[in-house]
Amino acid sequence: MNRKQRKNLIRIITASILMIFLQFVEVEGAARFVLYMLPYLIVGYDILIKAAKGIKNLQPLDENFLMALATVGVWALAIYSGSGDYTEAVAVMLFYQVGEWFENFAVGRSRKNISDLMDIRPDYANVENLGKLEQIDPSEIEIGTTIIIQPGEKIPIDGVIIEGNSILNTSALTGESLPRNVSTGDEVISGCININGVLKVQTTKLFEDSTASKILDLVENASSRKSKSENFITKFARIYTPAVVGSAAALAIIPSIVTGDFETWLYRALIFLVISCPCALVISIPLTFFAGLGGASRAGVLVKGSNFLETLSKVRTVVMDKTGTLTRGIFEVDAVHPISTNCISENPTEARQLLHYSAHVEKYSTHPIAASLRKAYPNENDGCTVENVEELAGLGIRAEVNGNVIHVGNEKLMEKIGAAWKPCTKIGTIIHVAVNGEYAGHIIVADKLKPHSKKAIEKLYEIGVNRIVMLTGDIKKVAEKIAGDLGIKEFYSGLLPAQKVEHLEKILAEKSFAVAFVGDGINDAPVLARADIGIAMGAMGADAAIEAADVVLMDDDPLKIYTAIRIAKKTLSIVKENIYFAIGIKFLCLILGAVGVANMWFAIFADVGVMVIAVLNALRALRI
């Protein structure tokens, strides 16, 4: 609670106590007027002052002016009729102020909550100077500076660890609660929290180019891109107030002349003025989007604007890239088939021998497949002699291991040396191995599916996506297998990046609902840009992804696609609830007021109540 809020709360409480007290006091005439004027002025003086300013600035539709006019009108009617019922006027002002106070408090609170949630901004960086640690403003650190990160501190700038091991908490960035182990040589990203070890990090970026700064910038500007719902409300508010005030004027004049009952109709017109403020709507819609964006970023999904959240909620077709999105994009040994096993069962000893040879042969190669073979045989450096390594372009590698001539490569290589190679039933890249010219067997290397890919596809169908398409540059056989494993019915293989755009355009032309494209953001930027909504995966460090996409998933988990759509849907359903609810109650109130069923109390309760409920409902979007 800030000072202004505290002051207003004291005014509200004082006025309320006075009002309760006045209910037990019996005074008449001028004394009564003065006594009731006291709480009215305490709680409403600022409104009256603002109203006066509004008149001076020729702003007759200012809500302060309208509220002042309504309450002064009620005062006048009470005096005119001689009823001495001043409670109503004071109460209207009092409740109006309660509503304002609540709005202010709730918005301030949620503003703070949401910004705390996204609080990844590092305040300082430690730099060693003459054996002492100094805290320096991170924006002053140059590239290549060595910074020290102590346990419990945030990593201020992206860099590479040059000394130390630790566990990092990346949850502020990724929504992933599982901590990550890091050690010397690993890249670290700003915004993560160092949990237990002291790290020496050499910075690779400037502060403003670091991940944390970029993400903050993105999140802070996100709610400035307004959605259609927000624009609708803005337009509605512009028409609503003048329309209600106009009807109030008509209500005060026309029936009064016809019926001659001036008091009743003026009272009904004043009810209109009380309901004329569109605040409940104008506050709850952007607040819902803001909460939705905040909730999403807490879950590791960055949405670049309210408009994208809106589009995301309408997605019925999801087009996906394969490598890096559904699969890891890293090759791994899938199976080892020594000649004796005939592609059916595995023989551990012979399989090990096969891996042993191939790992040795591939010792010096930088090819991704070589890396996968070495990874499958971790104790490669075991004292065996590897000599006369020869790379045979387009075929494979030949080397001598412990005096045996080993050939590792494709079918062509086997044919060239006259080894009787056998085809494999498994799908993937097949690496054949020959020992001293004799065929020894093959190793199947494949890109593995991500652990959540299958679940992600299932969940997407569950949430209302009715068409999932996979686009890939890979060969048909591999694409077919992946699609089959995941339950994707539609796929196109062997595509160049430009052809992916063509395919997407075809899909866009067929659709009636929004089409999302999900990719890893590295080589599919044009496709990301072309889709109704582009979702990039794995923003941890990939600038291209942050730039190109409308939605950025902070880690590689395809399940986040589902999370993103779910949050969007929930936010939009809250937005709709609030629009219908607030407009509905206001119109109901106007009708009831016009026919004389609703009184002033009803009007102010409807006005304040709708706002309170709409704000509370909006905050649900934060909890996803």
Place this chain on the structure above:
Amino acid sequence: MKKNYKIEVDCANCAQKMEDAANKTAGVKNAVVNFMTLKMQVEFEDGANVKEVMPRVLESCKKIEPDCEIYF
């Protein structure tokens, strides 16, 4: 040229009115007020002098909402 300013305003509708007022100010190409983050993003017209435009923006905002503030 786009610039971000911190603002102070109490109600959402007033923020909307500030946006309208800022947009009608000479020298402003486009203004967006974000009530949730209390920020105003102003895109200036080519050749407009920011130092001259911003006081005008504040003045027109004050006219419709005396309680508001723009920090520039």
